[in-house]
Amino acid sequence: MTTTVTGPGPRWLGDVGQLALAGLLALVVLPVGWTSVVEGEVARPWQVALLAALLALHAAVATARRWPLPSYAVGAVAELVLVAGPDLGGPTATAAGSDYGPVLLPSSMCFFVLLYAVSAWAPRPWPTAALAGGLVGCLLTVVRLWGFAGAALEGWTWWLMLGTATVGGTVAAWAPGQFRATRAAWVAQLAERGAADERRRIAREMHDVVAHSLAVVVSHAEAGRMVVAQSPDRAPEILETIAGTGREALTEMRGLLGVLRDDEVGTDPQPGLADIPALVGRMRAAGLAVEYDDAPLPPVPPGVGLTAYRVVQEALTNVARHARPGAVATVRVERAADGLRVSVADDGGASPVPTAPGRGLTGMRERVEAVGGTLEAGPAATGWQVSARMPV
Incomplete structure (x- = not known):
């Protein structure tokens, strides 16, 4: 059985933080990508598709914490559109030295946020599948930018730098998410183990108190049937022993169960030597x-x-x-x-x-x-x- 790992603290607080991150990324990097596409001298259908892909990436970041898998899927499709899109021209291409693929737009970094979200909050085996998808995307990106002429580096140096950057960024986004998920699972396991130990402790205490008290009560009740018929004067003694044993059992159980109440000010002391x-x-x-x-x-x-x-x-x-x-x-x-x-x-x-x-x-x-x-x-x-x- 698999469960989704959630972060500590209220859910709404994490959603607010995710929305703040999405807003910050949109404010910083989206205008650059939007302007580059609008002025990129590409066909109108491709322009619409590229702008939609940029908006989808930033929208996916806003929903990544609450819905990591759907957000990742939307981001992956958007990245494929950027990889498949034609080279962009215009002023930004002039500054870069040549036309370039849309996958180099700054908004592509949003994919790393989506990969982290799946790694941190999605159940198995989706984090591993997301990493595999990211590595495939790295390969497609390297193939797409194989002949990019605007880089200061050339030949195998450019390919090595590009491959290292894409693979390194993918792994660097996935690994912290896995660390967080592992740590959250470990903390949850410790809490469950502590709760199980406490249940066993209470069960032992209840068994000892109830078994001992009932054994004494039953033995007196059975003996009383025979003794009282022959010596009625011993009835008060037997009944007092039964009552005393019952009172003691109630006192011990009240002290034991008192620890389960948060508002308990004090409990009866436990017995000792x-x-x-x-x-x-x-x-x-x-x-x-x-x-x-x-x-x-x-x-x-x-x-x-x-x-x-x-x-x-x-x-x-x-x-x-x-x-x-x-x-x-x-x-x-x-x-x-x-x-x-x-x-x-x-x-x-x-x-x-x-x-x-x-x-x-x-x-x-x-x-x-x-x-x-x-x-x-x-x-x-x-x-x-x-x-x-x-x-x-």
Whole structure:
């Protein structure tokens, strides 16, 4: 799929600039060409055709930004008329030393503007086709002016100078347009990549928050059906845990989605290492046995702390969902010489390695790699283990 590359800023601003360029060229070079044709001592039909070609070239410059391909086509036809036209006489021919072809009129430079427009704003493969057309025009121009006697140079020197000027001008007009188109495409690709990364980040956050919270809520709801029938006095405790988990999930999602609003003044802080003990407490309240040494840890960068929290959260959620009843999870978070180490293991015979990693495992790995760390997950001696190392 191909798309037209547009310039930065409002479209109308670029159109105004293009009209200003067209007006400047018409003011500077069109009067010279018009006078040369009118006084050129050519047949009336050719005079009309040459004047129409000059007007078409300048009009095409005015529309080149908005309609590059049609403008280029009009300019190419106009250039062919100038190449095919008879030699011009009159006062300008006397000043030049002999009659000369209309293609030497200053308005021919407008073709370079049209070539740049196609190269910069037209979709592929039109820039390459426009360059090929321009090079063919160079050949026709050299053939047309082969015997021009008004030049100070003669023989092969004149031919070399003419060929170099036409080919060099064509390439010099085409190359900046391609550079601009390539740069615009590169900037657009960076923006798309940044947007895709942000979507993946939000998806990971939403998955972690929703999956963890629902796992706790579902486990309490299922346990509540059996417990409340035998111990009605425990119903408030179970309902409070469900309500607290729901409130926490809403708070995290509000803080996460707040970054999507331009008018958001502030968002709730994201969890970190200091919130892991509370996370462990909620999992214990949900019925999962968790061993954890909650000794205080040195501060780490917020991104690393959030990643460590999410790894522990996702790993414990997986234990609650996949391990056998009564499984014990062991959480270790420690500061080592090579960075922060996070390990979550269980003895519950968690399900084997899936053939295709789920969103949770993929999200954990992406999180850890985003802060420059590594993550390993797989079967352990008696269950399942997740280990992450992150530089700090």
